[in-house]
Amino acid sequence: MTEPTQTPAAPDERPIVSLRDVRRDYALGAERVHALQGVTLDVERGDYVAIVGPSGCGKSTLLNLIGVIDQPTSGTVEIGGKRVDDMSDWEATSFRLYNIGFVFQRFYLMPILSALENVALPMAEAKVPREERRERAAQLLAYVGLSNRERHRPSELSGGEQQRVAIARALANRPTLVLADEPTGELDAHTGAEIISLFQRLNADGTTIVVVTHDEGLADAARRKIHMRDGKVVDGSA
Amino acid sequence: MLLTLIGALLLLQTQQNQPRTVAIDESFAARANLKVGDRVTVSSRPGADDFAVMTATRTGYTPIAAAPETVLIAAIVRRGADPSEVARGDFLLRMHLDQLQQVSGYGDRVDRFAIATKPSANIGQTVNRINHVAFGFRAYRSRDIAVETSRTFQVVSRFHRAIGVITIVASSVFLLCIMVLKVEERRRDIAALRLMGISRWSVVQSIIIEAALVAVLGSVLGVALGWAASLFVNWHYQALYRTPLAFSMVTPPIVALAVSLSLLLGIGAGILASLRLVRTPPLVLFGR
Numbered sequence: 001m002t003e004p005t006q007t008p009a010a011p012d013e014r015p016i017v018s019l020r021d022v023r024r025d026y027a028l029g030a031e032r033v034h035a036l037q038g039v040t041l042d043v044e045r046g047d048y049v050a051i052v053g054p055s056g057c058g059k060s061t062l063l064n065l066i067g068v069i070d071q072p073t074s075g076t077v078e079i080g081g082k083r084v085d086d087m088s089d090w091e092a093t094s095f096r097l098y099n100i101g102f103v104f105q106r107f108y109l110m111p112i113l114s115a116l117e118n119v120a121l122p123m124a125e126a127k128v129p130r131e132e133r134r135e136r137a138a139q140l141l142a143y144v145g146l147s148n149r150e151r152h153r154p155s156e157l158s159g160g161e162q163q164r165v166a167i168a169r170a171l172a173n174r175p176t177l178v179l180a181d182e183p184t185g186e187l188d189a190h191t192g193a194e195i196i197s198l199f200q201r202l203n204a205d206g207t208t209i210v211v212v213t214h215d216e217g218l219a220d221a222a223r224r225k226i227h228m229r230d231g232k233v234v235d236g237s238a
Numbered sequence: 239m240l241l242t243l244i245g246a247l248l249l250l251q252t253q254q255n256q257p258r259t260v261a262i263d264e265s266f267a268a269r270a271n272l273k274v275g276d277r278v279t280v281s282s283r284p285g286a287d288d289f290a291v292m293t294a295t296r297t298g299y300t301p302i303a304a305a306p307e308t309v310l311i312a313a314i315v316r317r318g319a320d321p322s323e324v325a326r327g328d329f330l331l332r333m334h335l336d337q338l339q340q341v342s343g344y345g346d347r348v349d350r351f352a353i354a355t356k357p358s359a360n361i362g363q364t365v366n367r368i369n370h371v372a373f374g375f376r377a378y379r380s381r382d383i384a385v386e387t388s389r390t391f392q393v394v395s396r397f398h399r400a401i402g403v404i405t406i407v408a409s410s411v412f413l414l415c416i417m418v419l420k421v422e423e424r425r426r427d428i429a430a431l432r433l434m435g436i437s438r439w440s441v442v443q444s445i446i447i448e449a450a451l452v453a454v455l456g457s458v459l460g461v462a463l464g465w466a467a468s469l470f471v472n473w474h475y476q477a478l479y480r481t482p483l484a485f486s487m488v489t490p491p492i493v494a495l496a497v498s499l500s501l502l503l504g505i506g507a508g509i510l511a512s513l514r515l516v517r518t519p520p521l522v523l524f525g526r
Contacts, residue, residue, distance in 0.1 A: 069521060071431055090437075097435025125436050170433070222463030 014081050016177060016208050017043035017066055022075035022085075023059050024231075035061040036072070037231040043177075043210060047202040050222035051212045054185045058231040059183060064212060067100055067179045068092045080176045101170030103180035107162040109154040115141060115165045116150040122172040131173075144198060147178055160191030167198060171207070176201070180211040184218050196213035196221045259312035265480040266329035267314045274311055279332065280341050281306035309333065317454055317481050318354060328515035341423055352380070364408040402490055410503050413456075417449050417504075417511040429523035446505055453504020455495045464488050464496075 024036040036058045043066075045051050051059045064070035065077050068084045069092075077085040084095060096102075109118045114183040116137050122131035143146055144164040154162050163183060170178050180199070184192035196218050203223070205208050213219050257277060267273065267457055286445055333341070361379055368377040421428070428441055468486040474486045515523070 067433065093432065093435055093437055095435075096433065097437075102430070102433050104430060104433075106426070108427055110427065110431075121431075122436070123435050125434075125440055144250075212395065234391070 001232035015042035018078040022072045048223045053228035057228040101175035101178040105182040105185040257310045261313040261332040262311045263330035417507040420510040429520040432520040442512040446508035447509025450506045453500040457500030510522040
């Protein structure tokens with residue numbers, strides 16, 4: 001089952017994620033919250049990085065910036081060698097579609113769609129021909145061990161199965177990078193371990209993964225841990 | 239063509255040799271407990287017996303007393319679908335013209351008469367032709383007479399229109415609220431879709447399609463409900479007034495109007511509900 005293997009590493013040796021002196025401030029009433037305070041970070045192609053730290057330390061803000069969901073107050077963010085910190089909404093949306101796969105804590109599968117259709121959804125947006133996307137969606141479901149659940153709707157799947165469908169969906173458009181925000185947060189220990197194992201396999205097959213987690217097991221499974229505190233990287237930065 | 243006698247009737251038990259025949263309407267037969275073969279005496283002098291209808295005086299002339307005549311009920315007929323007659327409570331007696339002249343005592347004087355047309359007839363053209371060639375009287379559609387002679391029809395018609403407008407406004411608000419609620423329920427799903435790279439337009443499109451489907455399905459159910467209600471209303475009032483008049487109709491133009499209006503409202507509601515959401519940044523939708 002080697003389907004989701006990413007295209008072989010390009011000769012480009014630049015980091016796939018590169019942040020330089022990134023700051024992100026929020027206005028909270030009259031106050032200004034400094035969520036990130038000058039973060040500099042590189043993630044190499046094929047890496048598996050876990051971002052850990054206490055609540056409110058800026059992990060999710062960092063993930064949002066890497067995921068081109070948010071823009072920094074200052075500093076630069078490059079993904080795959082492309083500046084993404086000043087993209088318009090339309091450009092950012094399109095960039096995410098083709099380059100980034102998201103895995104959420106709460107899965108966010110479309111309830112009226114089957115597992116196969118959920119996986120095929122990003123491909124439909126990317127205008128992949130119907131037959132091709134069905135075939136690839138089926139391969140991805142097989143990769144995550146759900147080939148017998150193609151026609152099941154999310155409500156008919158367990159939490160672990162739903163998360164595996166979400167992971168398959170994140171891989172649909174062969175993204176450069178997979179980002180996961182507390183992917184085991186809604187799962188029991190056993191199912192969480194299955195997801196951890198799946199992430200390891202995914203990474204071993206060439207996928208670059210950045211995960212934000214409080215789950216020590218998931219963080220320990222990563223090749224590299226980045227510790228954050230008070231909006232700063234305190235350990236593991238480039 | 240038949241003459242409608244709006245005159246007085248008295249029920250008697252007398253018999254004659256070879257009486258002339260008349261036809262009465264269903265409601266009259268039911269009310270007076272008459273059947274085919276019964277004999278009755280007709281007279282222009284009302285009030286002499288237990289059953290009388292005095293509409294002749296309403297037409298503006300005083301009946302001249304004439305000799306009563308015993309007649310044989312040869313048929314019981316169903317009245318035509320004339321809206322102007324439905325709620326009056328008059329009864330109908332159909333008799334031969336000469337017999338009517340004799341009983342009423344008016345000779346060949348005719349106040350008004352009705353022409354029944356075949357369903358396929360072009361009534362407007364017929365009315366115009368009669369008015370063009372006839373001298374001394376004018377032809378009117380029964381529907382126009384009903385409207386002119388009874389303000390009730392106009393009031394009812396306006397009332398119906400008002401109900402229609404209120405229904406449309408209320409259902410628009412209802413549909414919009416449903417769509418906003420449905421979309422609001424899924425704000426996190428929509429945020430997730432946006433994060434995955436699904437464009438605003440795709441999200442709006444899917445919500446509009448869903449809203450349109452909800453609206454069309456609702457309108458089809460509404461039409462089905464209206465059709466069933468219409469059957470009940472017609473059954474009830476046709477039995478009550480003993481008339482084939484259709485009191486309620488669900489016609490193809492009404493169905494087309496209902497479905498298309500509903501579709502438009504659904505699309506409008508979908509656009510409003512979805513635009514409200516896709517303009518909100520995904521992170522805000524996530525509550526971050």
